[in-house]
Amino acid sequence: MGPARRRHWPVRRPGTARGQRQRCRGARRSGGARSYAAVPPPAGWSKVKLTPVCSAHVASGVRGQLMPLSPPPSPSRIPAPVPGRVAFALCALLLGLHALWVAFPQGDALTRLWVSSLIYIPTFVFAGLSCIWNARRHAHERAAWRTLGAGLLSFGAGQILYAYLLLVRQDPPFPSVADIGFLLALALYAWGFLRFEHAALTRWDTLRLGVDVAIIMAAVGVYAWHFVLRGVLAAYAGEPLAAVIGLTYPVGDLLLLSILLLISLRGGACPGPRETLLAAGLLALIVADQAFIVLGAAGTYQEGSWPDVFWALGATLFAAASFRPAQDHALFAPLAALHRAALFLPYVALAAAFALLVATQGGPGGQGVLWGTVLVTALVVVRQVLAFVDNARLTAQLRQLSGELEGRVQRRTAELNRANAALRELTGDLEQKVRERTAELEASQARLAHQAQHDVLTGLPNRALFQDRLERGIATAVRERRRVAVLFIDLDGFKAVNDTLGHAAGDELLREVAARLQDSVRRNDTVARLGGDEFTVMLLSIHSAQDAALVAAKILERLRQPIALGGAQAHVTGSIGVSLYPDDGADAQDLQRFADLAMYRAKQGGKNNVTFYAPEMNAAGTARSSMELGLRGALEGGELRVVYQPLHDLSGQVRGAEALLRWQSAALGNVSPATFIPVAEDTGLIIPIGTFVLNEACRQLAAWREDGRALERISVNVSPAQFVQGDFVDVVRRALQTWRLQGRDLELELTERMILRDVKGVARKMAELRAMGVRLSIDDFGTGNSALNYLMTLPVTTLKVDRTFVQALEDSPGAYRIVQAIVALGHALGLDVVAEGVETPAQLLQVRDLGVERTQGFLLGRPGPPEELNWEGTGEGGKEKGGDHWA
Numbered sequence: 001m002g003p004a005r006r007r008h009w010p011v012r013r014p015g016t017a018r019g020q021r022q023r024c025r026g027a028r029r030s031g032g033a034r035s036y037a038a039v040p041p042p043a044g045w046s047k048v049k050l051t052p053v054c055s056a057h058v059a060s061g062v063r064g065q066l067m068p069l070s071p072p073p074s075p076s077r078i079p080a081p082v083p084g085r086v087a088f089a090l091c092a093l094l095l096g097l098h099a100l101w102v103a104f105p106q107g108d109a110l111t112r113l114w115v116s117s118l119i120y121i122p123t124f125v126f127a128g129l130s131c132i133w134n135a136r137r138h139a140h141e142r143a144a145w146r147t148l149g150a151g152l153l154s155f156g157a158g159q160i161l162y163a164y165l166l167l168v169r170q171d172p173p174f175p176s177v178a179d180i181g182f183l184l185a186l187a188l189y190a191w192g193f194l195r196f197e198h199a200a201l202t203r204w205d206t207l208r209l210g211v212d213v214a215i216i217m218a219a220v221g222v223y224a225w226h227f228v229l230r231g232v233l234a235a236y237a238g239e240p241l242a243a244v245i246g247l248t249y250p251v252g253d254l255l256l257l258s259i260l261l262l263i264s265l266r267g268g269a270c271p272g273p274r275e276t277l278l279a280a281g282l283l284a285l286i287v288a289d290q291a292f293i294v295l296g297a298a299g300t301y302q303e304g305s306w307p308d309v310f311w312a313l314g315a316t317l318f319a320a321a322s323f324r325p326a327q328d329h330a331l332f333a334p335l336a337a338l339h340r341a342a343l344f345l346p347y348v349a350l351a352a353a354f355a356l357l358v359a360t361q362g363g364p365g366g367q368g369v370l371w372g373t374v375l376v377t378a379l380v381v382v383r384q385v386l387a388f389v390d391n392a393r394l395t396a397q398l399r400q401l402s403g404e405l406e407g408r409v410q411r412r413t414a415e416l417n418r419a420n421a422a423l424r425e426l427t428g429d430l431e432q433k434v435r436e437r438t439a440e441l442e443a444s445q446a447r448l449a450h451q452a453q454h455d456v457l458t459g460l461p462n463r464a465l466f467q468d469r470l471e472r473g474i475a476t477a478v479r480e481r482r483r484v485a486v487l488f489i490d491l492d493g494f495k496a497v498n499d500t501l502g503h504a505a506g507d508e509l510l511r512e513v514a515a516r517l518q519d520s521v522r523r524n525d526t527v528a529r530l531g532g533d534e535f536t537v538m539l540l541s542i543h544s545a546q547d548a549a550l551v552a553a554k555i556l557e558r559l560r561q562p563i564a565l566g567g568a569q570a571h572v573t574g575s576i577g578v579s580l581y582p583d584d585g586a587d588a589q590d591l592q593r594f595a596d597l598a599m600y601r602a603k604q605g606g607k608n609n610v611t612f613y614a615p616e617m618n619a620a621g622t623a624r625s626s627m628e629l630g631l632r633g634a635l636e637g638g639e640l641r642v643v644y645q646p647l648h649d650l651s652g653q654v655r656g657a658e659a660l661l662r663w664q665s666a667a668l669g670n671v672s673p674a675t676f677i678p679v680a681e682d683t684g685l686i687i688p689i690g691t692f693v694l695n696e697a698c699r700q701l702a703a704w705r706e707d708g709r710a711l712e713r714i715s716v717n718v719s720p721a722q723f724v725q726g727d728f729v730d731v732v733r734r735a736l737q738t739w740r741l742q743g744r745d746l747e748l749e750l751t752e753r754m755i756l757r758d759v760k761g762v763a764r765k766m767a768e769l770r771a772m773g774v775r776l777s778i779d780d781f782g783t784g785n786s787a788l789n790y791l792m793t794l795p796v797t798t799l800k801v802d803r804t805f806v807q808a809l810e811d812s813p814g815a816y817r818i819v820q821a822i823v824a825l826g827h828a829l830g831l832d833v834v835a836e837g838v839e840t841p842a843q844l845l846q847v848r849d850l851g852v853e854r855t856q857g858f859l860l861g862r863p864g865p866p867e868e869l870n871w872e873g874t875g876e877g878g879k880e881k882g883g884d885h886w887a
Contacts, residue, residue, distance in 0.1 A: 116304030128152030151188030219349035281317030743773025803837020
């Protein structure tokens with residue numbers, strides 16, 4: 001390289017390398033990869049500061065920062081403009097051609113000079129245009145990218161002028177007009193980097209960071225002075241303008257490195273792909289610059305050598321970076337360690353300066369190295385002073401914050417103590433009331449639980465509890481290889497006592513009979529009352545039928561003894577039927593049925609005796625078969641009909657009616673529901689029969705309303721077998737739609753035992769019905785396993801007090817308390833309460849005083865055809881027959 005060419009080495013050197021290096025750091029602060037985190041303020045502050053954070057930092061758990069639920073729109077979704085893609089493609093193509101030309105040069109020296117001087121000019125032009133066209137993809141950094149693109153175009157313009165001077169004039173002066181483009185590019189690079197967004201710092205942090213950068217740059221300046229600047233000054237001795245221009249390039253490089261280092265140390269973000277491309281482009285340009293300096297100083301630089309390829313590579317990498325959004329990437333997370341290493345850079349710079357001072361001691365340029373080392377040392381001392389001041393400031397702040405925190409804790413503790421004292425004062429009475437109410441509810445639940453399994457009048461186990469104990473007794477007998485006996489007892493002469501001495505005397509007689517039965521058996525045996533004057537006894541672990549016969553004889557003997565009832569004496573006997581496990585059957589229901597058959601045979605044999613079950617007694621099953629056959633044709637033959645019993649409110653007005661089923665058989669006569677309903681349930685006929693009753697009741701309610709009768713609703717009993725059908729809800733919906741009724745117009749009556757068979761399944765179906773508006777009533781409440789848990793969880797609307805309790809109100813204080821508990825429980829749960837079986841005016845007055853919403857019974861109206869329904873609320877007294885919820 002000749003002297004004239006060598007004079008111009010500073011021209012290319014600063015133009016690309018510095019600017020692109022700054023752009024890399026600026027890009028790392030750009031909006032594409034930045035997400036905002038809400039940093040919660042200390043207590044008492046009202047504002048929230050939004051701080052840019054790196055996703056890699058968030059992934060590693062930055063404390064005190066809450067990331068947004070959804071990231072901001074990514075700039076990568078904005079398609080790159082077509083001109084930008086074309087410009088980048090041309091850059092890449094020219095880079096490949098340039099590399100091939102350098103590797104395999106063609107032509108003579110003049111041709112190589114022309115090609116080498118012009119080939120990378122389009123690269124800078126297209127790179128600049130690519131940055132400008134792609135700036136729209138970076139909403140928050142559009143100005144920065146356009147500024148950098150202008151710098152690349154300015155450098156390309158300078159190179160065009162330089163090529164003209166070199167190739168046409170063949171002796172370019174220095175300085176020349178081309179330097180305007182190169183120096184303008186230098187300024188545009190610096191301005192573009194500063195326009196990139198980066199993390200904000202406090203004034204104190206900025207001061208400390210500035211000192212760190214000054215230390216590092218001073219150390220770099222020492223080396224630059226020794227290896228570069230001295231030579232520039234010597235080369236342009238006696239030419240002030242040339243010396244100033246020549247020094248501007250290395251000093252400008254040093255300035256750009258300072259800006260780059262400042263931006264890098266202020267951040268801490270992890271670089272993404274875009275930042276990596278910019279850094280690689282900057283590295284390529286720096287390598288080209290340094291190679292040009294070294295080779296130019298040695299006079300060995302030639303146009304078309306490998307540094308030219310690195311300049312083109314740097315410009316192409318900048319163009320590629322303009323396509324990429326600023327974003328964090330986990331692959332580059334390890335580079336965050338560089339920011340921790342930056343804490344030691346000032347000390348490394350000081351050591352490097354001293355090393356150069358030692359190496360150049362006594363040599364040329366040593367005086368400048370000495371003063372530079374003194375400057376670096378002074379800056380390090382300033383940094384240490386700042387560190388001590390910062391530590392003192394932070395210690396004072398920590399002490400102040402600790403005092404404030406302690407004061408806040410004390411004040412908050414005092415507030416809590418005052419609040420606790422006030423709360424204790426306010427809740428003292430509340431706790432007492434809660435305890436009292438809890439005790440009342442527990443006592444009520446205990447009473448209901450006992451009543452659910454025991455007879456109200458006698459206190460004996462009821463049918464449900466007897467069934468349960470019999471099943472357990474059979475299981476025990478299986479293990480012990482023993483027998484179990486079931487005694488079915490029906491009192492002879494009880495009706496006469498009841499009719500002559502009254503119901504109160506009858507109740508007293510039943511209680512006495514219960515006591516005598518209990519005295520006649522062992523403690524582990526069970527005596528139960530099924531209802532009316534029927535009792536059952538279970539004898540556990542007996543050896544033979546003779547043991548059962550002895551107990552039965554003892555019972556008969558005790559029953560024959562007179563019973564004192566006030567001023568009179570009553571005489572009753574008993575008819576006892578006996579069945580044995582495993583001789584007669586292995587099922588609890590079969591044993592009870594067989595004992596019942598044997599009891600009827602005992603009555604037929606003259607009463608007051610004991611009869612053991614025999615297989616021939618099953619001849620009674622023939623009658624059941626006949627009933628089943630007749631029942632199958634009853635629905636189609638019109639023998640089944642629906643009758644209605646009115647429901648009255650407290651004022652005596654008829655508010656609704658209950659639909660009841662009757663069977664007038666052509667062959668069997670008037671068959672009781674208590675007789676044919678079990679047969680229908682066993683055979684599955686209850687499903688079509690129940691659908692018939694439901695539709696007929698809805699039809700009749702619609703007819704009454706057309707006649708001007710203001711009935712609120714119609715009540716229909718539902719069999720367990722009917723309720724568990726998968727399409728039951730649809731059947732109800734179709735019935736309502738057919739007769740144009742609302743869900744609130746219908747009330748379905750369910751039994752407790754049906755609910756307890758499958759509480760979860762029943763609850764789901766009840767919820768569907770309630771969603772339609774249909775009301776749900778618990779029929780004969782209190783005769784099953786009444787449990788508060790299902791009353792609180794199931795969507796029940798009404799409780800119906802069983803007629804057994806209502807009829808015992810006049811003579812039994814216990815029955816009165818139970819009805820009172822049921823009414824209180826229902827009202828506490830927001831349920832309506834209906835009393836059924838009202839037969840006397842006294843009973844009507846009592847249930848009304850207890851607060852029931854509706855009443856039902858023979859006193860108010862007997863079941864009958866629709867046209868005979870008693871709308872006036874009066875009726876004949878008398879005992880209501882049936883016992884089944886269809887009656």
